[in-house]
Amino acid sequence: MTRLLLCSIAALSMSFTACGEGSSTSTDDAMLFGQVPAIVAQCNEQVKSLREEWKHCKSPSTKSEIREKIERCQAETNEAVAIAAPEWSGATIDITSDNQFTVQSPVTATYDKMFTEMEPKYNLAGSIVVAKNYLVDLDPSVLERNPDAKTSVLLVGLDENGKEVISTQIGFAKIEKLSETNVIVRAGTPVNLEPIHMSSKKADQYLLIHSLHLRFYKYTK
DSSP states (O other), X not given: OOHHHXXXXXXXXXXXXXXXXXXXXXXXXXXXXXXXXXXXXXXXXXXXXXXXXXXXXOOHHHHHHXXXXXXXXXXXXHXXXXXXXXXXXXXXXXXXXXXXXXXXXXXXXXXXXXXXXXXXXXXXXXEEEEOSOEEEXXXXXXXXXXXXXXXXXXXXXXXXXXXXXXXXXXXXXXXXXXXXXOEEEOTTOBOEEOOEEOOGGGHHHHTTOOEEEEEEOSOBO
């Protein structure tokens, strides 16, 4: 991590201390989005505390001071995220292969832009294929109306106990007709990767991820 980023995070932490009490959030890299989740999670925690304080405050002048603190925390967080987001560019996403998906070449993330404030967007490159035929709960007639029908593939983050904490769409796979009654995603079908972006509201959840897996979104049969 660059010295500029370290200084920015340090300044952000001091500013949060000035905003009000609250526990600090680790700045260790998250498996997704690097330093950004920790920075945003700390902001979310402080803003939530300040809003509670504002809600129970009777003094108009104190309410105004609290609003200024919230705005300052958010502005400084936006600056820190703008620095941290490109730092994660080029990272390899450690996705676990299983009996349904095979990661043939590592999936890497390249910083694109800020999707919204505090939410960086990354383009993905790499190769993932479907490892075995996946039977889809879909009427084959759908393919007559839409021969390019696809089903979404999700990137799923699990915590240290194997419990799902977050999921995000990472791409899609083409659906094919198997018979007059069955539709599948055929083994060997590539997963077309799509850009991903972080959800600022779920920043704390990214910090809990210990492993990353893939699954189909719907049409399970």
